[in-house]
Amino acid sequence: MMAEKESGSERPLIHTTRPISPYEVPTTPFVLSLVAGVFILLGAFMPLVFMGSFGSMGGMMEGSGMREGFDGAGMMGTGSIVMRIVGLAFGGVVLYSAIMLNARPAQHVTWGSLILVFSILSVFGALGGFGIGLILGVIGGALAIAWRPGAALPPTAPAGRFCPHCGRAIAMDAAFCSYCGQQLPA
Ligand SMILES: [Zn+2]
Numbered sequence: 001m002m003a004e005k006e007s008g009s010e011r012p013l014i015h016t017t018r019p020i021s022p023y024e025v026p027t028t029p030f031v032l033s034l035v036a037g038v039f040i041l042l043g044a045f046m047p048l049v050f051m052g053s054f055g056s057m058g059g060m061m062e063g064s065g066m067r068e069g070f071d072g073a074g075m076m077g078t079g080s081i082v083m084r085i086v087g088l089a090f091g092g093v094v095l096y097s098a099i100m101l102n103a104r105p106a107q108h109v110t111w112g113s114l115i116l117v118f119s120i121l122s123v124f125g126a127l128g129g130f131g132i133g134l135i136l137g138v139i140g141g142a143l144a145i146a147w148r149p150g151a152a153l154p155p156t157a158p159a160g161r162f163c164p165h166c167g168r169a170i171a172m173d174a175a176f177c178s179y180c181g182q183q184l185p186a
Contacts, residue, residue: 026147030102032140033115037095039129039136040122044087046130087126093118094137101144112144 094115101111119129119137128134163170165182176183 024105024149025102026105026108026144029108029112029140029144029147030098032136033094033098033101033144036115036119036129036133036137036140037091037098039133040091040094040119040126041088041129043122043126043129043133044084044091046127083125086124087122090118090122090126091129091133094122094133098140105147105149108144108147112141112147114141115144116141
């Protein structure tokens with residue numbers, strides 16, 4: 001929901017220093033990191049589900065009935081709750097950094113570093129987002145750090161020089177217009 005809002009039509013109003021085009025947002029690292037964050041969050045949730053069911057099964061197999069089955073699950077749950085909170089925090093940092101990367105591309109090194117580090121840390125508590133979150137987060141974080149504003153801009157010539165007499169595009173260092181022959185201001 002936050003990502004939707006940030007990438008909405010309000011963007012040009014926030015960033016007034018530079019003209020914003022779709023090419024100036026680190027889209028690829030943002031998407032990779034966003035997906036990584038989601039997988040890390042899933043990775044933090046899933047072990048609890050598995051541990052819960054294993055705990056119940058373990059209790060049942062001991063033949064001590066439903067009551068102990070639930071106790072077993074509870075014990076497992078207590079241990080995994082800490083891990084789940086840690087894993088959720090890691091996933092949350094990666095998601096938040098991805099959103100901030102998209103909202104504040106100028107701080108791409110900061111957010112890229114956070115994505116990179118916390119994707120690796122997600123091995124603890126979130127299974128590295130099943131490995132997928134880890135891999136996507138490392139790639140996304142590295143791409144975010146390496147990202148350069150305007151690197152993907154199409155080769156247009158908005159800063160070109162034009163003849164004030166005939167209006168045609170001329171060489172930057174031309175002293176005379178190659179079309180109309182008029183002398184050009186320095
Ligand atoms: Zn000219």
